[in-house]
Amino acid sequence: DSGVTQTPKHLITATGQRVTLRCSPRSGDLSVYWYQQSLDQGLQFLIQYYNGEERAKGNILERFSAQQFPDLHSELNLSSLELGDSALYFCASSVERGHVETQYFGPGTRLLVL
């Protein structure tokens, strides 16, 4: 168990809908990352938050948005869903100790868009 929690585990929805994925980082970790894993694109970085502020953006669509709250949990909002958004969405959290910063992943949310 990595200590990172994600809800829900599975989500089935229809095209055009909006969903929210939730992540709670490990205790003490200030950084939260979101990744998308799909068969055609592999594992791709979406966005990073550090202590409530957006720090970096990757290949995140404009239909997607995220935020990190004062208690450090994070939410990833996916709107106007398309079939191609079906994927496994991971949240990871990290803390830097010395020169090493390791990301620990949650169990993922498996999204199926029908």
Added chain:
Amino acid sequence: AQKITQTQPGMFVQEKEAVTLDCTYDTSDPSYGLFWYKQPSSGEMIFLIYQGSYDQQNATEGRYSLNFQKARKSANLVISASQLGDSAMYFCAMREGGSNYKLTFGKGTLLTVNP
């Protein structure tokens, strides 16, 4: 150009034998980190081992070791004494320097351990 290349889509190994999973990387940043993650069929991503670009020695964590050859830009994962539970996808990932600590992943290698 791909930043992380894993050339073995699938590998087979007999239980109790050692196996090497290949990873090559591409970066011009002198400061970077290399990671290996395991993804069992259940889907979670499990951190295995880390190697920093300035580390003088190869990293080891239990049965996992990283064969780091900086000049060749390779960071191969060696699993000793394979166990049936080692059957999984294995991903190599890189973090380049700077304040953005995002990971760039390879496409993975599916390891099957045979009894």
